[in-house]
Amino acid sequence: MTARFPASLGLVAGMLLFACACQSTSTRTGAIDAPAGVITWGSSADRVGDATADRGYRLVVHTSVAGQGARIRLSNAFGDRPVTFDSVYAGLRKKGAELVRGSNRRLTFDGARSVTVPAGETVLSDPLPGSLPAASDLAVSIHTPDAAGPVTGHWMAMQTSYAGSGDHTAEESGASWAETTGSWFYLDAVSVRASPGTGAVVALGDSITDGWQSTADMNRRWPDYLARRLQRADTGIKGVANEGIAGNKVVADGAGQSALNRLDRDVLSQPGVRTVFLFEGVNDIKAHTGVTAEDLIGGYQELVERAHAAGKCVVGATVGPFKGWSEWDQDAEAVRQEVNTFIRTSGEFDAVTDFDRILRSPYDPARMLPVFDGGDHIHPNDKGMQAMADAVDLKSLDCAGPGPGTEP
Structure with a gap:
């Protein structure tokens, strides 16, 4: 079910979700490493086709547990070469590819705005301060400047997400996200710090x-x-x-x-x-x-x-x-x-x-x-x-x- 927010809640949403940059705590994971926190959304990884350079995705996922300091996990588990993400944002989805005003915030990785994930590995973002509500639609927007080879993702999402050429990750409007897709790409988990x-x-x-x-x-x-x-x-x-x-x-x-x-x-x-x-x-x-x-x-x-x-x-x-x-x-x-x-x-x-x-x-x-x-x-x-x-x-x-x- 789509999470809908009145325009008057835009400022509140921005305060709740990812209000500012934070201290760097990104961690690359192997097979069983995991950060502190609780998973609020996850999807199994598989190979879902071949990559295209200068491609952007706005991926819509639905949270379960509420919490603070949301982190995302990007996966290159089935890639045969490194993949670089030069811009990654996350915000609350309003409708379609449009985001709640003021909620879209840049994600960093060890403090950097871009990250390269080696073949077969995953990477965790730094946590973003603020609260991520339960049962909300989170839109994670990613851009890959020169991706090639097999793409890691989830083919049958049963959820419409969005794609397009070029980097439009920072935009809260959905105007640049004209293509739709029924798959998730690269994103395989979102976690939060929940109550004890x-x-x-x-x-x-x-x-x-x-x-x-x-x-x-x-x-x-x-x-x-x-x-x-x-x-x-x-x-x-x-x-x-x-x-x-x-x-x-x-x-x-x-x-x-x-x-x-x-x-x-x-x-x-x-x-x-x-x-x-x-x-x-x-x-x-x-x-x-x-x-x-x-x-x-x-x-x-x-x-x-x-x-x-x-x-x-x-x-x-x-x-x-x-x-x-x-x-x-x-x-x-x-x-x-x-x-x-x-x-x-x-x-x-x-x-x-x-x-x-x-x-x-x-x-x-x-x-x-x-x-x-x-x-x-x-x-x-x-x-x-x-x-x-x-x-x-x-x-x-x-x-x-x-x-x-x-x-x-």
């Missing part, structure tokens, strides 16, 4: 978590609905990061690196993460590439072990029904049932959310309930996304540490 005791949950998943079949530009992915619940709840978990990739698998690369191969970068490196919410496996099951229930269970066990070793709780979610999808058959259904029995009863997870039980039809448990079906029999619509978020026990997201699983 505040943490975050990261949703690790595939296209269902990514939001396919939900309404674009309305923040109706199931993690978005979960974020809204958390904002109203008496819980220390307030941040939500969506690390879904359409087509992603647990044990094999393909549509992005597998969950096993991207866990460190997309999940464990994020600041303030207390819980990993694992909802993935349907693409492994339906691919018919020889992946067995034992293979998938082994992948889950490794993910849980590594997350626990990093001090994170892990909530496991059962794999939803997909009868009616072209790749469904009885053999795939048998694997799904075996995998779901493991998730429900093994005790490997700190808690379990039974998405299968929420989504399935009482008349044909292998098929999604029609009222939740986005039309392709595998991806829920907005109602299904909300039902999934509503099924999450919020207390399960704030567990004290590795412990026994729970049955639904």
